[in-house]
Amino acid sequence: xxxxxxxxxxxxxxxxxxxxxxxxxxxxxxxxxxxxxxxxxxxxxxxxxxxxxxxxxxxxxxxxxxxxxxxxxxxxxxxxxxxxxxxxxxxxxxxxxxxxxxxxxxxxxxxxxxxxxxxxxxxxxxxxxxxxxxxxxxxxxxxxxxxxxxxxxxxxxxxxxxxxxxxxxxxxxxxxxxxxxxxx
Numbered sequence: 001x002x003x004x005x006x007x008x009x010x011x012x013x014x015x016x017x018x019x020x021x022x023x024x025x026x027x028x029x030x031x032x033x034x035x036x037x038x039x040x041x042x043x044x045x046x047x048x049x050x051x052x053x054x055x056x057x058x059x060x061x062x063x064x065x066x067x068x069x070x071x072x073x074x075x076x077x078x079x080x081x082x083x084x085x086x087x088x089x090x091x092x093x094x095x096x097x098x099x100x101x102x103x104x105x106x107x108x109x110x111x112x113x114x115x116x117x118x119x120x121x122x123x124x125x126x127x128x129x130x131x132x133x134x135x136x137x138x139x140x141x142x143x144x145x146x147x148x149x150x151x152x153x154x155x156x157x158x159x160x161x162x163x164x165x166x167x168x169x170x171x172x173x174x175x176x177x178x179x180x181x182x183x184x
Contacts, residue, residue, distance in 0.1 A: 002039030004048070004062050009037040010101035011055050014182035016126075025054035057086060075099050083109070091116030091167075098182070106182035112136070112173040117166030124163065129179050130156035136173030140165045159183075 012022050019037075023030045027050060035041035036051075043051065052059045061084055073079065076099060083095040091113030098107045122141060132154040140147045141164050142157045148168070149155060157163065159179070167173040 004043070005037045005039045006102065007062050007100060008033075008051055008055070010182070011057065011061070012037075014101040014106070015055060017055075022051075022054060026050040061086070073099075088116075090119070092118070094177075097176075101182040103182075104180055106177075106179040108177040108179070110175050110177055112138070112167035112175075114167055114170045114172065118164045120164075122162035122164045124161060125159050125183055127159040127180050127183065128156070129159050129163075129177060130154070131175050131177040134174040134176065136167060136171050137169040138165060138173055138175060139168045 012019075017025070019030045019033055022028075023033055026033075028047065032041060032047075033051075036043050036047075048059055048062065052061060055061075078097055078099050083097065085093055085095050087093045093111045095109040095111075096106070097109055098105065133149045133151055135151055138149045138153075140149060140155060141162075142155075143161045143163075147155065
C-alpha cells in the first residue's frame with residue numbers, strides 16, 4: 001500500500017498542510033504520518049478514515065474505482081473507470097484526471113447539476129485556473145466581472161482573484177479545469 005502514502009502526501013501538500021498540522025487534525029503522531037507517507041507503515045482502516053476526514057475527502061479517494069491495485073497506470077495514465085471522484089452536496093462532482101497531486105498541475109473533469117454552485121461567497125487561493133466548457137452553461141464571477149460561458153468557451157484567471165461559479169441552466173454542465181498548483 002505504498003501508493004496510498006504517496007496519495008496522502010500529495011493531497012496534504014495540495015492543501016498546504018504541514019505534517020504537524022495534519023497530525024493535529026487527525027490525532028496521529030507526526031512520525032506515524034511521515035512513515036505512512038513514505039510507505040514504511042500501513043495505516044489501519046480506522047487510521048485511514050481519520051486521515052481522510054482530516055483532508056476533507058472520503059476514504060474512497062485513496063482507492064481506484066476500477067479493478068487494478070494502482071489508481072493509475074504507472075503514475076502516468078488514469079483510466080476513465082478508475083477516476084477518483086469528489087462529490088459535493090451542491091450538485092458538483094469533480095473527477096481527478098491527473099494520476100496524482102504530486103506535480104505542479106491538477107486536471108479535473110467536473111459535472112454540475114442544474115442550479116449547482118460553488119457557494120454564495122467568492123473564494124481565492126494561490127495559483128492559476130483555466131478551463132473549457134464541454135457541455136451546458138457556466139456562469140463565472142472573477143472579481144467584479146460576471147461571464148456566461150457556453151459549450152466550447154474557455155477561461156483563464158489568477159486564483160488569487162476572488163471567484164465563484166454556478167450552472168444557471170436546467171441541464172447538466174460539464175467542463176475541464178486545470179489548476180496550478182493542485183488545490184485538492
